[in-house]
Amino acid sequence: MxxxxxxxxxxxxxxLAAAGMQFFGRMSAAATHEIKNTLAIINENAGLLExxxxxxxxGQPLSTERVKDISKRLAKQVHRADLILKKLNRLSHSVDLxxxxxxxxxxxxxxxxxxxxxxxxxxxxxxITPPPSPVVVxxxxxxxxxxxxMAIDMACCCADQEKQVNISFGTDSTIPSVWFSMGxxxxxxxxxxxxxxxxxxxxxxxxxYLGIVIExxxxxxxxxxLWTKCG
Amino acid sequence: MSEKxxxxxxxxxxxxxxxxxxxxxxxxxxxTESADQALSIxxxxxxxxxxxxxxxxxxxxxxxxxxxxxKRPELQIILLTGYATVEKTVExxxxxxxxxxxxxxxxxxxxxKIKTAKAExxxxxxxxxxxxxxxxxxxxx
Numbered sequence: 628m629x630x631x632x633x634x635x636x637x638x639x640x641x642x643l644a645a646a647g648m649q650f651f652g653r654m655s656a657a658a659t660h661e662i663k664n665t666l667a668i669i670n671e672n673a674g675l676l677e678x679x680x681x682x683x684x685x686g687q688p689l690s691t692e693r694v695k696d697i698s699k700r701l702a703k704q705v706h707r708a709d710l711i712l713k714k715l716n717r718l719s720h721s722v723d724l725x726x727x728x729x730x731x732x733x734x735x736x737x738x739x740x741x742x743x744x745x746x747x748x749x750x751x752x753x754x755i756t757p758p759p760s761p762v763v764v765x766x767x768x769x770x771x772x773x774x775x776x777m778a779i780d781m782a783c784c785c786a787d788q789e790k791q792v793n794i795s796f797g798t799d800s801t802i803p804s805v806w807f808s809m810g811x812x813x814x815x816x817x818x819x820x821x822x823x824x825x826x827x828x829x830x831x832x833x834x835x836y837l838g839i840v841i842e843x844x845x846x847x848x849x850x851x852x853l854w855t856k857c858g
Numbered sequence: 859m860s861e862k863x864x865x866x867x868x869x870x871x872x873x874x875x876x877x878x879x880x881x882x883x884x885x886x887x888x889x890t891e892s893a894d895q896a897l898s899i900x901x902x903x904x905x906x907x908x909x910x911x912x913x914x915x916x917x918x919x920x921x922x923x924x925x926x927x928x929k930r931p932e933l934q935i936i937l938l939t940g941y942a943t944v945e946k947t948v949e950x951x952x953x954x955x956x957x958x959x960x961x962x963x964x965x966x967x968x969x970x971k972i973k974t975a976k977a978e979x980x981x982x983x984x985x986x987x988x989x990x991x992x993x994x995x996x997x998x999x
Contacts (some may be wrong), residue, residue, distance in 0.1 A: 656941075660913065662960050663940030664869050670962035671875040678882055700871065748915050 636701030636802045639832035643770065646829035650773040651718070657744045658715045663690050665708040672701050702717070714741050720721040729771055731762040731805055735794060738775045753791045758796035762803045765856050766837060777830060778852055782807040785848060797851065804842075824850060861976050862904070864920075865889040866896045867911040867938070876909075879965055885972070893922035898932050906976035907956070909968070912939035912946075920953060927954040932982045934975035938963060 676697055683689040719739060733754070739746070739753055746753060764771070782792045787810035797804030825834060825841055834841065842851045863885050873889040874989050880887045889905070890896050894916050896908065908926065914917035921939065926933060934956040939946070947958045956975050959968060 660940040664872065667940075667961040667963070668869060668872045668875065671879065671965070674965055675875055675879055678879060700875075704871075709894050748913070786968060828888075 639836060642828055642832040643836050646777075647770060647773050649829070650776050653745070654718055654741050654776070655715065656740065658711050661711050661744050662708050665704045665711070669701060669704045672697050672704070689757070718772070721772055725767060726765065727768055728763050728765050729768055731764060731803060732758055732796060734768070734771055734774055737803060738772050738779065741772075742776060742779065746779075746783065747819045749783050751786055751792055753779070753792045753794060756793065756795040759798065762796045762800075762805075764803050766854075770833060770836060774833050774839060774852065777825070777833060778805070778807055778850075781824060781850075782809055785809045787848065793849075797853070803854040804851050806849060806851040808843070808844065808847040810848055860884050860886050861972050862886045863888070863972060864896060864899060864903075864905045864908045865905045865910075866891075866893060866908060866914070868892065868914040869911070876965075880969070883969055885969075889970055893917040893925075897923070897925055897929065900926060900933065904930075904986055905933060906979055907934045907972045909936050909938060909972070912937045912950075920949065923950060923953050932977050932979055932986065936968070936975060960993055 646776045676694070679689055679693065679697075714737075717737070735755065738833060739755075758844075779792070782794075783790075787790055789810055791810055795806045797806065824843065825831065833839075838854055840853045840855050842853055861884075863880060865873055865876055865880075865887060866889075867876075868891050869876065870891060877887045877889045888899060888905070890899060891914075892912070893914055895952065897909070900908075910919070910922065910926075914922070917925070919939070923935060923937070926935060931954070935954070936957045936959060937950055937955050938959050938961050940961050942958055942960045950958055957971050959971070
């Protein structure tokens with residue numbers, strides 16, 4: 628057993644837990660907000676059906692095409708809500724195992740999907756370049772997801788005016804890595820944000836727990852997460 | 859006279875159905891998916907009430923509220939939100955929101971609030987007109 632890892636666990640446990648809770652809270656809030664929007668549309672469609680029924684009772688012909696259309700809209704929103712709940716459920720189950728082998732690309736895609744609404748609110752576009760072969764790390768899935776979100780959030784803050792973030796994966800199989808680039812290097816505010824990368828106590832605790840080192844890439848206004856200690 | 863309403867929400871389908879149901883109740887409805895567009899629209903047109911989603915891309919709800927009130931202080935704004943906290947509600951009211959409703963909202967309750975908002979707006983406009991007339995009369999004495 629890796630005793631260093633166990634020591635890391637105990638020492639930073641409360642701060643780590645706080646970082647995890649913040650991530651979980653943010654994702655849950657975004658998901659539940661979206662579900663509320665879905666319910667609002669379902670509610671209005673149900674109200675519309677009621678309106679049409681009342682009008683039919685007063686002698687106005689009821690269009691079956693209209694009713695079919697409303698029915699399809701309702702089904703679409705139910706499906707949408709179901710997808711959101713599936714993602715939330717998957718996030719909730721990511722705490723089931725303390726440690727497992729995780730495909731980094733799949734983890735990144737999941738977190739982007741989970742945070743879709745948040746990224747939309749910031750009007751940020753994210754593009755992923757898949758790795759030539761799977762990049763796998765042995766880690767705690769929940770905290771990995773927390774770390775990925777932390778990196779995505781940071782990338783969005785540092786993104787230039789085009790608000791485009793590109794994610795790619797390193798090719799060195801001995802040091803798994805994920806790279807975030809946010810366009811051209813900018814001298815002003817974005818450059819200042821890059822200086823303060825992951826300096827909070829929570830960020831530092833998370834990076835230490837996951838065995839991640841941050842490497843800046845000033846050429847493309849980016850940074851990388853490098854797994855120097857797998858396991 | 860029919861109530862004239864501006865609906866602002868980034869959910870297109872919600873806008874479409876809400877617009878249809880409000881028009882069926884005799885209202886004149888303009889709908890837009892963004893707060894930025896709403897700000898352009900209110901420069902050219904007047905409304906009895908704006909019904910606005912609190913969380914949209916481009917502009918934060920509080921920012922949008924401040925921007926609208928700055929351009930047209932007489933406009934009555936009813937905010938729709940997925941999650942209304944006491945703090946949010948109080949802050950929005952301080953900025954000048956007329957009311958705050960949680961989604962999914964009951965349309966009949968919303969219609970009543972719009973009618974109340976229209977009456978409030980008419981009182982405000984009347985008061986502003988009276989003050990302008992007083993001002994003109996004083997200057998010409």
